[in-house]
Amino acid sequence: xxxxxxxxxxxxxxxxxxxxxxxxxxxxxxxxxxxxxxxxxxxxxxxxxxxxxxxxxxxxxxxxxxxxxxxxxxxxxxxxxxxxxxxxxxxxxxxxxxxxxxxxxxxxxxxxxxxxxxxxxxxxxxxxxxxxxxxxxxxxxxxxxxxxxxxxxxxxxxxxxxxxxxxxxxxxxxxxxxxxxxxxxxxxxxxxxxxxxxxxxxxxxxxxxxxxxxxxxxxxxxxxxxxxxxxxxxxxxxxxxxxxxxxxxxxxxxxxxxxxxxxxxxxxxxxxxxxxxxxxxxxxxxxxxxxxxxxxxxxxxxxxxxxxxxxxxxxxxxxxxxxxxxxxxxxxxxxxxxxxxxxxxxxxxxxxxxxxxxxxxxxxxxxxxxxxxxxxxxxxxxxxxxxxxxxxxxxxxxxxxxxxxxxxxxxxxxxxxxxxx
Numbered sequence: 001x002x003x004x005x006x007x008x009x010x011x012x013x014x015x016x017x018x019x020x021x022x023x024x025x026x027x028x029x030x031x032x033x034x035x036x037x038x039x040x041x042x043x044x045x046x047x048x049x050x051x052x053x054x055x056x057x058x059x060x061x062x063x064x065x066x067x068x069x070x071x072x073x074x075x076x077x078x079x080x081x082x083x084x085x086x087x088x089x090x091x092x093x094x095x096x097x098x099x100x101x102x103x104x105x106x107x108x109x110x111x112x113x114x115x116x117x118x119x120x121x122x123x124x125x126x127x128x129x130x131x132x133x134x135x136x137x138x139x140x141x142x143x144x145x146x147x148x149x150x151x152x153x154x155x156x157x158x159x160x161x162x163x164x165x166x167x168x169x170x171x172x173x174x175x176x177x178x179x180x181x182x183x184x185x186x187x188x189x190x191x192x193x194x195x196x197x198x199x200x201x202x203x204x205x206x207x208x209x210x211x212x213x214x215x216x217x218x219x220x221x222x223x224x225x226x227x228x229x230x231x232x233x234x235x236x237x238x239x240x241x242x243x244x245x246x247x248x249x250x251x252x253x254x255x256x257x258x259x260x261x262x263x264x265x266x267x268x269x270x271x272x273x274x275x276x277x278x279x280x281x282x283x284x285x286x287x288x289x290x291x292x293x294x295x296x297x298x299x300x301x302x303x304x305x306x307x308x309x310x311x312x313x314x315x316x317x318x319x320x321x322x323x324x325x326x327x328x329x330x331x332x333x334x335x336x337x338x339x340x341x342x343x344x345x346x347x348x349x350x351x352x353x354x355x356x357x358x359x360x361x362x363x364x365x366x367x368x369x370x371x372x373x374x375x376x377x378x379x380x381x382x383x384x385x386x387x388x389x390x391x392x393x394x395x396x397x398x399x400x401x402x403x404x405x406x407x408x409x410x411x412x413x414x415x416x417x418x419x420x421x
Contacts, residue, residue, distance in 0.1 A: 034198060035222035037289040038301050041272075045174065045285065045306065046141055047073045048269050053170040053308055054079055054137035061085070061135040061164055063124060063157075064143030066224070068095030068116075071102050075114045082114065083131070087122040124160055125153035134166045140173035142304070144249070148178075148242035151212050154252050162256040165311045171258055172308040177284060178243030180303045181216060182209060196296030197221065200238060214243040220300045246282045249307065258309035273306065282307055 033039070050070065054060050055077045062070065065084030074082050086092050095118040102114075123129055125147045138161050147157040161171050185201050188194030192203035198221040205214040218225050219238025250260050260281035264270070273283035287301035 033222040034294070035220065035297060037293050038198075038220070038287070038297050039223070041285070041287055041289070041301060042142075042174075042304070043069075043073075045269070045272050046070060047076065048266065048272070049172055049174075049306065049308070050074065050079075050139070051077045052264060052266050052269060053172050054139070057136035059083075059133065059135045061131065061138045063138060063140045063161070064146070065091075065095060065118060066141075066143075067091045068098045068118065070139075070141070071095075071099055071114075071116065074116070075102070079114060082116040083135075084116065084118040085121055085124065085129075086118070087120065087124075089120045092118045092120040125149070125157045127156070129160045129164070131164045134164055134169070136166055136169050138165050138169070138171045140171075142174050142176075144173055144175045145241050145244045148212055148214075148244050148248075154212070154248075155256075158252050158256040158258065162258060162311060162313075165258075167311055167313060169311050170261075170308060171253075171311065172306070174304055174306045175244050175249075176218065176241065176303045177282075177305045178209070178214070178245050180284070181218070181243060184299060184303065185216070196299065197294045198296040199300040202237070205243075209243055211245060211248055212242070216241055216243065221297075246305075250281055253309050254315070257311050257313040257315065259312050259315060261308045261310055264308060277305075 047070075050073045056079070057077075058080045060074065060079050060082045062082060062084040065086045066088075068084060084092075084095055086095070099116050099118070121129070140161075144157075147154045165171055181201060182203075184199075185192060185194045185203050188201075194201040200217070200219040202217040204216050217237045217239065218241050225239040253260070262279050262281050270278060272286060274286045277283040282305050284305045285301050285303075287298045289298050289301070
């Protein structure tokens with residue numbers, strides 16, 4: 001990440017680091033908040049993913065761990081040790097405080113032997129990060145979009161994931177879909193801003209959206225992405241983020257030996273995502289909130305998607321001249337992005353009957369529609385198969401068994417805990 005992006009992101013999350021004195025106070029604030037349905041749903045997804053891909057793991061590495069909102073999920077999944085890394089010193093201090101609070105009450109929780117430590121660093125997308133050992137699983141919840149600031153940052157981040165993950169281990173997480181972010185802003189009718197009671201998005205890129213570095217502000221009411229009140233201008237802008245394109249995410253991951261799992265063999269998890277994504281590598285959230293919640297809260301939740309990769313180093317390098325190799329040619333990527341954007345713009349105009357609120361260049365930044373389109377969207381379907389193998393992203397069977405036993409899916413009650421997201 002560049003210096004300005006790091007500064008904005010660090011300042012934003014430092015400002016949200018310690019809003020409540022203890023867990024009970026935080027839970028009460030969450031119960032009273034307007035975003036409770038979204039937080040409960042997002043945390044249920046995280047909890048199910050952690051249990052599915054890291055249940056009973058000896059070690060887990062959480063990248064962009066925030067305030068440690070998943071501590072209880074780690075304990076419930078019976079993970080032995082977790083290390084959390086985040087660029088915000090304030091959030092790391094809060095994560096440490098929360099874990100100390102958790103540990104002080106551990107005697108009341110039979111069977112909980114979770115150990116955890118937290119460190120702050122802004123180097124995950126800038127330089128090599130090598131742990132003393134490799135991990136059974138690595139997570140990045142609601143944060144991988146920050147590494148789409150540049151091609152170099154995303155490659156560096158993925159390489160750091162790969163070198164710290166055991167062969168056969170899992171890397172999984174959640175992120176806002178670049179397609180859906182663009183769609184919501186464009187269809188809001190007042191480019192470059194979409195504003196609703198629980199969601200505000202503002203495009204910051206100029207002209208056509210590019211594969212990397214297409215920034216925007218996101219503020220979801222009553223969450224860590226929302227701007228803090230200011231004395232001079234009312235509400236500050238929200239989180240400073242970057243558009244994520246699915247094919248780029250999948251292609252870059254595969255170049256570093258991380259291959260997408262399309263079927264997760266968990267009926268409960270399947271119910272959390274769009275039916276159309278059942279056998280796809282990226283699965284979009286499918287919220288079903290109470291009628292009493294504002295409709296923009298559902299719109300905010302449906303921006304997000306989930307992924308799960310397995311490390312298979314034997315397939316790490318794509319052959320020369322393959323579709324994935326073309327990823328290294330930025331000019332071709334941007335051109336593909338423009339083509340997809342124009343195609344999606346035409347669909348939008350046909351549905352809306354007009355293009356009010358956007359200039360032609362602004363219209364070109366749109367990509368895709370809300371879940372009804374095939375997932376081979378984002379800039380260039382030509383990188384969907386990075387290894388030159390038609391099964392690169394469709395093969396659900398691991399090439400090598402994981403180094404720890406992943407528990408079978410079973411019925412579980414929804415996780416009521418809150419956290420980031």
